Amino acid sequence: MTYCVGMRLNYGLVFMSDTRTNAGVDNFSSARKMFTWSIPGERSITLMTAGNLATTQAVVSLLEERSKAVEDRDPSILRQSTMFQVARLVGTTLKEVISYSSPTGQTADDRFSASVIVGGQIKGGQPTIFLVYPAGNFIEITEDSPFFQIGETKYGKPILVRAYDADMRFEEAVRLLMVSFDSTIKSNLSVGLPLDLHIYENDSYHTDRQRRIEEGDVAYTKTTAAWSNALKSALEQLETFEI
Structure with missing residues (x-):
């Protein structure tokens, strides 16, 4: 299992994924779930995967292979x-x-199943994100559904639904995603650090703003600790339920 989120803001797109893979409760490892392709000044594409690791790696390998020799291979991303x-x-x-x-x-429910989030911008078009299902069909992000999740989605969704705002800055969106991922990591062993982050600014057409958030990352640790303390404080301030 894994957890990935693709989010659209008025300023651009934000992608975050974990890296944990598992084949049982005592067999965990790490594998990259986020991949990017770009032609500076023309396009920036980000892809995140969840599901059977062999399936997702084969998908990425095919896309990579068909994009390296553009003049010889088709179709190319x-x-x-x-x-x-x-x-x-x-x-x-x-x-x-x-x-x-x-x-x-x-x-759709067999052991080879996988799902994909793919987003970015190609010159002449608007930045956007798609959620691709195992059957190959897909849906596009909208104002009513401004973010997509794949993998272990249920623990991290409540804070996204409550706090998302299209006008938030990238820094605010990353803070929100950190809290969403922290909630998921604390609730499910199959999701874990490191996390991969990619910020795409509208009309920039590059993949330069990427970062890996490792165990012990100062910003992540401070943010999640402050969120935990804020939750406890908010709970204490609620009216006591009389029995």
């Missing part, structure tokens, strides 16, 4: 004309890998 076409390519690739891996054919 670096040659799609719009983010919609990028989402279609990712969906097709995901469906292809799942169908190939499953000897009985693709089903």
Whole structure:
């Protein structure tokens, strides 16, 4: 299991993912879940994965392989004309890998299942994010649904729903995501540090603003400790329920 969030703000896009993988309660390891492609001045694409690790790695490997020699390989994620076409390519690739891996054919709930968040901007279009399902179909982010989650979503969603604001600055959005991830990490062993962060500013067309948040990161530790203390303080201030 894993946890990934893609969020759209008025200033751009924010992506965060954990890196934990597990094959049982006593077998944990780390694997990158966030991947980026860019052509400076033309496009920036970020992809995050959740689900069967072999499936997601095969999807990313295919996308990578088909993008390295652009003149020889097609379709390439670096040659799609719009983010919609990028989402279609990712969906097709995901469906292809799942169908190939499953000897009985693709089903959305089988052990080869995976889901993907892909977002970014291609020159001439607006920044956007898509959620791609195991069947290869996908939906696009909207004002009513301004963020997507995949993986272990339930623990981190309440704070996002309550506190998200499209006008928040990147720093505020990262703080919100830190709290969302901390809630998930504390509730589920299959999600854990390090975390990968990518901030994309509208019309920048690059992937430079990336950071890995390791165990002991000062900003993360201070933010999550302050959030824990604030929750305890808020609880103490609530009216006592009389029995």
